[in-house]
Amino acid sequence: MTYLQLFIVVSLPITGLCYATLGSIKLQLSDRLELDEAKVGGLISAFGLMVGPIILLCGALSDTYGRKPVWMVGSVLVVAAFLIFARARSYLTALLATVLLAVGWTAMINVANPVMAGAFDDPFTGTNLGDAMFGAGAFVCPLLVVFLHKRFGFERGLDAIAGLAALPLVVAIGQDLGGGQLAGDLGKAFEGFSELLRDRTVWLLGLTLMCWVVIESGTAGWATTLVNESAPQEEKAAVSDRIAARALSAFWLCFMGSRLIAAFVIHGANLETDKLLATTRLVQIGIAGLAVASMLGLALIKDRRCVIALVVFIGFICGPFFPNLIGQLFSHLAAVEKLEFGGRSVGMLFACASVGWTLLPVAMGFVAVRQGIRRAFLLPMVVGVVMLGLIIMNKVAG
Secondary structure (H helix, E strand, O other), X not given: OOHHHHHXXXXXXXXXXXXXXXXXXXXXXXXXXXXXXXXXXXXXXXHHHHHHXXXXXXXXXXXXXXXXXXXXXHHHHHXXXXXXXXXXXXXXXXXXXXXXXXXXXXXXXXXXXXXXXXXXXXXXHHHHHHHHHHHHHHXXXXXXXXXXXXXXXXHHHHHHHHHHHXXXXXXXXXXXXXXXXXXXXXXXXXXXXXXXXXXXXXXXXXXXXXXXXXXXXXXXXXXXXXXXXXXXXXXXXXXXXXXXXXXXHHHHHHHHHHHHHHHHHHOOOOOOHHHHHHHHHHHHHHHHHHHHHHHHHHHHOOOHHHHHHHHHHHHHHHOOHHHHHHHHXXXXXXXXXXXXXXXXXXXXXXXXXXXXXXXHHXXXXXXXXXXXXXXXXXXXXXXXXXXXXHXXXXXXXX
């Protein structure tokens, strides 16, 4: 294992933990601050709103000055976010922590994607293995939050997580993460976006990701609420919360496991690039179809065991989708000799995703307040149908 691969194995779980934070602390934070689902949706949307502009900036900065400074600043902001969450006594303070978490996570994820794509033999294997580590962190997060909350309380528990989140900062010291191809010419970096804007494949992948994050973040953000609402009326709240947290962790466990399966079974099969791309696109179509059916299931099913089973199943199908999409991106960039646009292209995809992260959680939150959280899942179902069409268009174009 190279040091760069070790860096990914150690650091990517922290980025996954950050991504799963809002869904993991939602119940405790809602109780402390007396938040309704609309305000929870506002926090999730605030996270998504920051991703778009920040990741475009980080893409330009990493391609211009190198990835390491971007990573280091992102790590510091993530630690600060957990410390502020721990002491939040108002919605505005929680909103500030959410914004810092989003900015820090965005900076780290912009660096992580091109690094893991180039750290292994091919970008599909690299992204699936790296994102499996991401899934491992997301899996641990709900369980860790419940354990630390029970053992030390909410504030000291999040302080402990802040200490854990400092690990990527330490690991990056002395490490060359690449980037900086433009040798400090930031103006040239921003000019490069215009070339990517003319690339049809980049646009199709970006719009696909915009739709996909609605399904993934919607399930992760409201899984605990869905499971809690399905609990028997006589059940104690602490028991219901614990079962909900375990269901969310099971979601992330399957999320991680399916990425490992995809990495070894599909992308580890030593297929030629054309066959690998064709196989990946077919997998994406299958996942999209299952995701649409799953969103409809969450909207209709009320039995807790069935809800948990469906949440876990969604975690399994969610896993390979994003790394496959990033693998398609870097394969396309290599084919058209644009690998120097790595950071900026990742920024463009996440900027598109930011639209989905921002608009749909707010809409789902308002629908949940008026008609219940289950009815709100009809929104990502409709978005999933649109996404399926985009994937088919990209397959035809390819």
